Amino acid sequence: MTTRFGIGYDAHALEAxxxxxxxxxxxxxxxxxxGHSDGDVVAHAIIDALLGAAALGDIGxxxxxxxxxxxxxxxxxSLLERTTAMxxxxxxxxxxxxxxxxxxxxxxSEYVPAMRWAIAASLGVGLSAVSIKATTEDGLGxxxxxxxxxAMAVASITDGNP
Numbered sequence: 001m002t003t004r005f006g007i008g009y010d011a012h013a014l015e016a017x018x019x020x021x022x023x024x025x026x027x028x029x030x031x032x033x034x035g036h037s038d039g040d041v042v043a044h045a046i047i048d049a050l051l052g053a054a055a056l057g058d059i060g061x062x063x064x065x066x067x068x069x070x071x072x073x074x075x076x077x078s079l080l081e082r083t084t085a086m087x088x089x090x091x092x093x094x095x096x097x098x099x100x101x102x103x104x105x106x107x108x109s110e111y112v113p114a115m116r117w118a119i120a121a122s123l124g125v126g127l128s129a130v131s132i133k134a135t136t137e138d139g140l141g142x143x144x145x146x147x148x149x150x151a152m153a154v155a156s157i158t159d160g161n162p
Contacts, residue, residue: 001162003095003145006053010044011142011150022101022108022149023115023132024077024122029106033149036065036072041151043076046097046119047083049155054092062086080122092157096129099153102143108134 014020018032023042026042033039047059056062070079087093097119101108108115112132120130137144140153 001158002145003137003156003158004051004053004055004092006051006155006156006157008048008052008153009150010041010048011027011148012039012041013148014146019078020130022111023099024075024080024118025061025095025111025114027106027108027111034090036070037063037074037076037079039074041149042101042153043080043119043122044074045098045151045153046155047076049078049097049153050083050087050094053155053157054087056086056090077118077122080119084123087108087157091159093159094123094125095156095158096125096131097153097155098131099133099151101132101134101149101151102137103134103149104136104139104144104146117122 011035012035015034016030016031020027020029020032021038091116115132116130120127143147
């Protein structure tokens with residue numbers, strides 16, 4: 001049995017009048033994440049971590065904005081489900097993911113349980129295999145100035161049964 005690890009990162013600008021979706025959960029906010037999809041940086045970072053672990057490229061390789069199967073506004077959890085299927089076809093399955101969201105506000109603690117459920121469902125893993133945390137940069141950088149949101153993720157995959 002082989003186990004591999006991957007790292008993912010994503011960042012998007014905040015934009016007025018756009019819904020804020022993080023970890024597959026709609027968060028009440030006046031601004032959301034700009035992007036071709038719903039802009040969910042958590043799902044995007046996890047996708048890149050999984051694809052990297054399997055040496056299958058990155059999110060931009062598989063989900064191009066000009067691809068008809070990736071319509072404007074597509075949910076990132078649906079892209080995560082497609083990534084999970086891609087991994088399975090290549091003989092891999094997710095073992096666990098650990099993601100950190102970096103933003104100044106809103107506070108996310110009350111939404112983290114729902115995010116864990118949404119990501120676990122998209123991956124087809126148990127809740128104990130998904131960790132999501134949120135932090136700030138204490139007013140520093142683009143997340144601190146509230147012009148964007150970033151997320152980092154680590155994923156482990158196996159070619160056996162997790």
